[in-house]
Amino acid sequence: MVKTISVSQIEQTVHEAHEIYSKNLNGKNADYIPYLAHIGSDLFGISVCLTNGRTIEVGDSRYKFGIESVSKVHTAILVLRQYGADKLLSMIGADATGLPFNSIFAILLENDHPSTPLVNAGAIAACSMVQPTGNSEKKWEAIVNNITLLSGSAPELIDELYRSESDTNFNNRSIAWLLKNYNRIYDEPSLSLDLYTRQCSLGITAEQLSVCGATIANKGLNPKTGIQVFEAAFAPKITSLIATVGFYEHTGDWLYSSGIPAKSGVGGGIMGVLPGIMGIAAFAPPIDEAGNSVKAQLAIKYIMNKLGLSVFSGDSVSITA
Ligand code: GLN
Numbered sequence: 001m002v003k004t005i006s007v008s009q010i011e012q013t014v015h016e017a018h019e020i021y022s023k024n025l026n027g028k029n030a031d032y033i034p035y036l037a038h039i040g041s042d043l044f045g046i047s048v049c050l051t052n053g054r055t056i057e058v059g060d061s062r063y064k065f066g067i068e069s070v071s072k073v074h075t076a077i078l079v080l081r082q083y084g085a086d087k088l089l090s091m092i093g094a095d096a097t098g099l100p101f102n103s104i105f106a107i108l109l110e111n112d113h114p115s116t117p118l119v120n121a122g123a124i125a126a127c128s129m130v131q132p133t134g135n136s137e138k139k140w141e142a143i144v145n146n147i148t149l150l151s152g153s154a155p156e157l158i159d160e161l162y163r164s165e166s167d168t169n170f171n172n173r174s175i176a177w178l179l180k181n182y183n184r185i186y187d188e189p190s191l192s193l194d195l196y197t198r199q200c201s202l203g204i205t206a207e208q209l210s211v212c213g214a215t216i217a218n219k220g221l222n223p224k225t226g227i228q229v230f231e232a233a234f235a236p237k238i239t240s241l242i243a244t245v246g247f248y249e250h251t252g253d254w255l256y257s258s259g260i261p262a263k264s265g266v267g268g269g270i271m272g273v274l275p276g277i278m279g280i281a282a283f284a285p286p287i288d289e290a291g292n293s294v295k296a297q298l299a300i301k302y303i304m305n306k307l308g309l310s311v312f313s314g315d316s317v318s319i320t321a
Contacts, residue, residue, distance in 0.1 A: 003315040005307055011056050013306045014046050017299040018058040027286030027294035030266040035164035044284040046299055047206040049214035053223035057207055064203030065283055066161050068265030071199040075126045076117035078146040080234045082131050092122045096245045101291060102171050107178050114184050118245045121175050128185045128192035136191050143199050150215050151208035152224035162201035169197055206281040209271040213279020239273050250290045258301045259310025270296040277317050
């Protein structure tokens, strides 16, 4: 079936979602990273970027928040660009863990690889794979440059968040060294962990995440800049990773109820990818017990359901002006 939706319908729905959920008080800012506990709990922004480059924004869509685990998607794309799809599968993997994002147990259960670049273990392994091996500054440049290309504009390191997270990331230090024990990390563990911590501390906006989502939805062609950031063939690979584990142990419930593959971060951001149609991002700091933003989840679900969109519908969607 061909489904026709107008831009004004999308605009109206995005505004409705913001209006309905802005008063929701559920969830709580992440506090295991001290910086995140102090971010305004009522910040709330939504941005949709269509694959033709048109953006629809409401609320705090230009507020720079900690990208946190959403950055795992960006660096997985960098690994795809540098190594190709087969190596990502053999060196990291693409399996859901069904366990929390920082699970150590998950590392012990997988006997051949860290499982997926979208949980902490696999994301630290992905940072270890970034070329050139051993050169922290050049690797960092590659990570930031890749995020800039995907987002259409540069992210900005939030120094205070980086310090806060570096001072308290004991669990992630254990993960990095456990990976070393199992030969599943491909550069020096402390260097790899530091890159991971730094990338999580980048400030990003909902607008930038929606452009990145749209770039994935648009087969690697950034609709804002016109730059082909990655090979079109990688788009379904990255979307499948997001669909499988984007919400950790709640991924199935999320996909079932929202119809859109999306990745969350404890900074309160969520980035969704609807192939061929749009990227969508929402940001609101209070998160649930699995680390996923409460308001951002509600807003994206509302928009998808109200517009009757789902990655599984089989509909081809035409968006009219
Ligand atoms: N930097 C955070 C951590 O490693 C990211 C977690 C997340 O956003 N789910 O704990």
